[in-house]
Structures are given as structure tokens and as C-alpha cells.
Amino acid sequence: MTDTDSHSLPERKRGSGVKMVYDLLRDQILDLKLAPGSPIDEVQLAERFKMSRTPIREALVRLAGEGLIETLPNRSTMVSNIDFLNLHTFFDALVLMYRVTTRLAAQNHRPEDLPVIRGFHEDYAAALAMRDNLTMIATNAAFHAAIAEAGRNPYFTSLFRRLLDEGRRILQLYYQSYEEQFPQRFVDEHAAIIAAIEARDIEEADRLGKAHAEAIVAQVQKLFSRNDRLDIAL
Amino acid sequence: MTDTDSHSLPERKRGSGVKMVYDLLRDQILDLKLAPGSPIDEVQLAERFKMSRTPIREALVRLAGEGLIETLPNRSTMVSNIDFLNLHTFFDALVLMYRVTTRLAAQNHRPEDLPVIRGFHEDYAAALAMRDNLTMIATNAAFHAAIAEAGRNPYFTSLFRRLLDEGRRILQLYYQSYEEQFPQRFVDEHAAIIAAIEARDIEEADRLGKAHAEAIVAQVQKLFSRNDRLDIAL
DNA sequence: TGTATTTTATTTGTCGACAAGAAAAATACA
């Protein structure tokens, strides 16, 4: 019965290949398993996934569309660099979107949204207890993305998702450099945010979202400035 | 010397085809020359541009990434519909981004940004004088996009560009239905916005940006509600 | 030895062909 398989069975549904390599590359990039600037080889990926270059290229085009990779015409394609010089524009956008999405969630959420948000909240707390930074960072992003979804403004949500993605890379970078952790405080703030959303207290949600965002930004900037000093000392 | 051309000369540079198709489809979609919901045929496009389906598909993948077209797996791809039921989320996002980008332009613009902005402002005024709605709508979007660029926050700029694109379709729709025009008032408001930016008056720029956005939204909503009544009357 | 030019190798963009999947048409059956 062991078919000698001369007519090749792809063992994979038509159309699923693109998503598979897209998802994998995306995760690897956001977890910094693929370093910023590292090259991406189409042929290598095609061999690894046992498919032709066509679906690989489609996945790459999509990733490029989201800014996760960069393609130089007729030359190599590589993982996008983190723009450290303009981090402040990132923080500005992040803080505003934290505010807006949390506020809108308080205003527009439906009962069925809360279990989802609470689920990520618990996952996050568990990851923090386990000192699992990778999971912690990912579930933190998922938590806030779920809040944004509950706010029901797809335009804000899509920008916020992009910012959270970029934030995953930045947090990953600093927390892996310094073996540091999100403080317990962030878990408490998450709980407070959920409470404000559930109570439909819009102004309080806005205030908490802003404060939470600024606390995270301050945390990263503290590590960042320490890193600066390190560079100068060398 | 008239080469009989048996070896086929593509007469077009390698890599330019994708951009050509992308740009054309994008313009046609935003000008409503391709109606929302209308199907897009890969083979037809390939014949029209005299290239294979591969570069056509790449252009389509990029357009899908920006939400301008929608692709059903293994089935047809079509121009995205305008989501009239959730127009309010669009307006919310638009007003906020008008505010933020205008404010940031007042804060961060450089001298060389102003001529660009003024250029679009004049093009817009000229198009209004000519009663050329198509050009008017496009240059209005370009004017505000230029202001956003001067604000130098790429995250806000990219969301704002997407909103302005969608706005082009919506404005196009209503202004072509009602043979109406942007009032002269908008030209004056543009001038006031430029003045506030140049004076680096951040609060005034914020205020003007918000007021301008709300005026446009009100204009569209007025037409929209009239349209509603029309539907009911039928 | 160092620079300029040619040759080779590698990688990307495009092509035509083919097969899987879905829609449309044709046929069978009540």
C-alpha cells in the first residue's frame, strides 16, 4: 500500500501555502527570530516548504505591504529595520491609539467581547508569572488588539495592530537584552481598564488607556536611554 | 530597418509592469471608474497590458492588502464595496486624523514643505473654478496628504492616506450624483490652515483641522441623508 | 600592487502551461 508516489502528492490544500509561509515569517519577524536586516531567500524558502517560488513571492509581497520586510528591486529582500531615530513618532501614535481604542471599547463593546478580553488578560498574567517574555509580549498585544476590536472602528484597529506589531519587536529587543520583565503593575492596570470598559466609563477608560500607554513608553525609554549610555561607554 | 520582430520586444522595463497596473487600477477605483463590486478579470488585464498573469496578480495582491479589492479564494476578485452602514466609524477616524496631522504639521513642518502644500492648494482652487469635480477631489486629498507628510509621523500619515483614498470614492459618489460642488468656503479654510501651519500655531491648526473635517463630514452627511429620503420615497 | 574591464555566477521578474476548484450547462429522473 505504500504508494511509490511517482505522481507527487502535495499533501497540502491549494491556497493554504501562502498563508502558511506568511504566518510563519510574520511570527518569526515579530519575535525577533528573524533579525531586522537579515536577508530572506526565496529559493531557500521554496525548498523548505516544498513549493514553488510563486506562493512564496505572494507571501513576501503581502509582508512588504505591511512594512515587515523591504524589497530592493532586482536585488535582495530583507527584514525591515527598526527605525530607532524616529521612535518618538511611534510612541506618539501608540499612545493616541491606546487612548482612542480603549475609549471606544468602553463606548461600543458588547457583552460577548469581555470574555475574549479577559481571556488574554489571564494568559498575560500567567505568562508574567512564568517569566515567559515571548508569550507575555504576544499576549499583551493580543489583549489590546481585542480591546480595539471591541471598540469597533476598523480604521483605528488596523493602525493599532500595526503599532502593536512593531511594539512586539521593540519590547522583545529590550526585554531580551536586559532580562527584565514587565512589572506586576501592568497586570493591575489591565484589570482596571477592563473594569472601566465594562462600566462603560468612557472618560476613565480614556484616562487609563493613556496612562497605561505612557507607562509602557516610559519603561521602554528608560531601557533605551540606558542602552545609549552603554553605547557611549564602549 | 523595420525589424520584423520575431523574437518579441517587450518594450517595457523589467519590474515596471506591476506598478503600471497597480497605479492604473488604483486610480480607476478611487475615481469610481471601476464601480464598487465590479469584477476584475486577471486574464483580461493580462491581454490589455500585454503581459503574463504573474505581474497582474502581484498588483492585485498589493491592492487587496490596502483593502481596495477583495479576493474570494478560488473565485473571482472584485472592487471593494463602500461600507455605508459603518460610515460613522470612517468619519470618526477621518476627523481625528485631520486634527492630528494638521497639528503635527504646525509643529514639525520645514520651510520646504510649504511650497508643496501651497501648490496643491492652488491646484485645488483652480479645479474648483473649473468645476472639475474629479480633479478637485483628487487635489483635495493630495493637499491634506502633503500636510500630513509635513507632520512627519509616518504612522498617522499612512492611516490618513487610506482614509483620504476611501474619502475620494465617497465624495466622488455624492458629487457625481448631485452635480454639486465643494463650496468656496473650503478654499478659504485651506488658506487659513496653511497660515496656521506657517505660524506654527499648534492649537489653531488643531482647531481649524477639526472644524474643516467636521464641515466636510457634515456636507457629506447632508447629501447622504437626502439620499436616504430618496430611497425611502421610491 | 592596485584599478579597470571582462567573464561567470547568482538571484529576481516574467512567462506559458497545467491542474484543482467552482460555476454553468447539460442531462437524468421524478
Place this chain on the structure above:
DNA sequence: TGTATTTTTCTTGTCGACAAATAAAATACA
């Protein structure tokens, strides 16, 4: 006539191959 099933047609997703563009290596020349 109306519904179910099969057949056909059409479109999309994937493939392997080739050609253009670039990078790397080799050679020529000072």
C-alpha cells in the same frame, strides 16, 4: 415542470523554465 446528478467550461493557484539584472570572480593592464 422541477429537482438532482453528471458533464463541461471557466477561472484561479501552482509549477518549472527562461531571461534580465545584479553581484562576484577572474582577468587585463597600469
